Structures are given as structure tokens and as C-alpha cells.
Amino acid sequence: MAKDLMFQDEIKEAVRDAYAGISAGAGETVARWLYSDEELAEVPPGAVAWALGVGNPVRYAMLQPGEVVLDVGSGGGIDSILAARRVGPKGSVIGLDLLEEMCERGRTHAKEAGVDGWTEFRRGEMEDVPFPDGSVDVVISNGVMNLSARKSRALAEIFRVLRPGGRISLADLTVEGELPPEIANDQSAWAG
Amino acid sequence: MAERVFAAKLQGAGFADVWVGGHRPSGIDEASHYPLFTEEVIELMRKTLPTDRHDHVATGVIVKARKPADASELGR
Numbered sequence: 001m002a003k004d005l006m007f008q009d010e011i012k013e014a015v016r017d018a019y020a021g022i023s024a025g026a027g028e029t030v031a032r033w034l035y036s037d038e039e040l041a042e043v044p045p046g047a048v049a050w051a052l053g054v055g056n057p058v059r060y061a062m063l064q065p066g067e068v069v070l071d072v073g074s075g076g077g078i079d080s081i082l083a084a085r086r087v088g089p090k091g092s093v094i095g096l097d098l099l100e101e102m103c104e105r106g107r108t109h110a111k112e113a114g115v116d117g118w119t120e121f122r123r124g125e126m127e128d129v130p131f132p133d134g135s136v137d138v139v140i141s142n143g144v145m146n147l148s149a150r151k152s153r154a155l156a157e158i159f160r161v162l163r164p165g166g167r168i169s170l171a172d173l174t175v176e177g178e179l180p181p182e183i184a185n186d187q188s189a190w191a192g
Numbered sequence: 193m194a195e196r197v198f199a200a201k202l203q204g205a206g207f208a209d210v211w212v213g214g215h216r217p218s219g220i221d222e223a224s225h226y227p228l229f230t231e232e233v234i235e236l237m238r239k240t241l242p243t244d245r246h247d248h249v250a251t252g253v254i255v256k257a258r259k260p261a262d263a264s265e266l267g268r
Binding site for chain 2: 018019022023024025026027029030033052054055056057060061145146151152155156158159162163164165166167168169170171172173174175176179180182183
């Protein structure tokens with residue numbers, strides 16, 4: 001049991017260090033693969049530059065005005081801002097990220113986008129979401145669930161904070177078959 | 193994590209109507225744009241993965257699901 005916990009802590013530390021150590025996101029090239037021109041026009045350039053996701057969860061989330069959205073692993077805020085555009089000022093968006101510096105980037109970009117009045121960013125962990133039961137209408141995330149060493153725990157937390165009838169739209173990477181162990185066990189591959 | 197494992201974990205957490213779609217192949221060239229992948233691990237991928245997997249190492253997906261509206265939905 002102790003060895004397993006140590007392994008989980010090592011993964012969390014590796015992910016935290018990897019994200020804390022980068023000075024830019026994947027950038028506009030990647031963002032253009034994932035988002036339409038119209039969607040990219042809705043967010044400030046800084047949020048586009050800091051995009052680190054692997055899909056477009058907002059496009060599939062069918063967000064409605066007035067809904068409360070939680071963006072797990074909000075990073076530079078691109079998906080939180082897109083969500084904020086859709087729920088409008090009668091709704092709200094909360095970006096949750098492991099790193100305070102990412103939250104600060106999200107706040108800056110939300111302010112530039114003019115959605116900061118109903119969009120906030122909080123530091124926290126997906127395995128211990130700092131929100132009450134049933135307090136959220138929709139949970140989105142983008143390339144984040146795979147980073148958790150405790151995926152079932154993270155999903156249970158998402159389930160807990162959703163209201164009954166609430167929904168999720170998660171973008172992530174799946175891998176079929178085995179990767180060579182030198183890749184599967186590499187810290188960079190875990191974080192990426 | 194394999195797609196079926198992801199879906200099973202969601203069902204295990206209690207979610208209903210699990211849907212997986214929006215499949216998009218993701219290869220080594222795409223990974224190289226992400227600063228989280230070091231040059232060393234990108235090179236390692238090129239060396240250790242068969243050439244026919246270089247354009248499709250992983251698959252980007254969208255997973256949607258719903259929390260049951262009430263207890264009567266659970267276990268259906």
C-alpha cells in the first residue's frame with residue numbers, strides 16, 4: 001500500500017513539475033487543429049497561445065445560458081472562456097487547476113475576454129474538488145483526466161459535485177494496446 | 193488509458209448514458225508541438241514505436257455522460 005501511494009505521489013509531483021516548468025502552451029498551430037476560426041476569435045491571443053488540450057469539450061457540452069460550469073484542469077483558460085461565452089453572465093464558470101500560476105493566467109485571459117465577472121479560477125486538485133455536492137450543472141475538461149494517478153477518485157469527485165441530471169464533456173487521449181515501457185514509464189510521457 | 197477502460201470507470205463512478213465520440217488520431221508530430229513532451233521522449237517514440245504507429249500513437253476522444261437525475265435511475 002505504501003509503495004502504491006508513493007507511486008501516486010511521484011506521478012502527481014512529475015505532472016506538477018512538468019506544468020510548472022513550461023513557459024508556453026502548445027500554441028496556435030495546435031489550437032487551430034482543435035478549435036474553429038470562430039471559436040478562436042472568441043478568446044484572447046494569450047489563451048490561444050497557452051492551449052494545452054487535446055480536443056474541444058465545449059463544442060460537445062451543449063451549454064445553456066445560466067448554467068454553472070466547472071472546468072477541471074483549466075490551464076490558460078481557453079475552454080473556460082468559451083464556456084463563459086455560452087452560459088453568459090447569468091451563469092458562471094469555475095476553472096480549477098493544480099497550479100496557481102495557471103489560475104493567474106486564466107484570470108488574466110478571462111479579464112481580457114471580458115468574462116471575468118462570471119468566471120473565476122481556483123487552485124485545487126481533481127481528486128479533491130473544493131466544491132459542495134451537487135453544485136455544478138456541467139463539468140468539462142481537456143486532456144486532464146489522464147494525468148491523474150487516481151482516475152477513479154477524480155471521476156467520483158466530478159460525480160459528487162454534479163447536480164442530479166448534470167453532465168460531463170471530457171476531451172482526452174486514449175491508447176489502445178501497449179506502449180513500450182520506456183515510453184509508458186517516462187515522466188514526460190505521463191505529463192504529456 | 194484505453195477507451196473501454198475510460199468508459200468503464202465512468203460507469204463505475206455512477207454515470208449514465210456514457211458516449212465516446214469525436215475520435216481523432218494523434219501522432220508523434222502532433223505530440224512534438226506540446227512543450228510537456230521533452231525532445232528526448234519524442235525521439236524515444238520515433239525509435240521505439242513501429243513506423244506505422246507514428247501517425248497514430250493515441251486517439252483524441254470526447255466522452256460525454258450524465259449523472260442520473262434520481263436514485264431510481266441507478267442500476268438501470
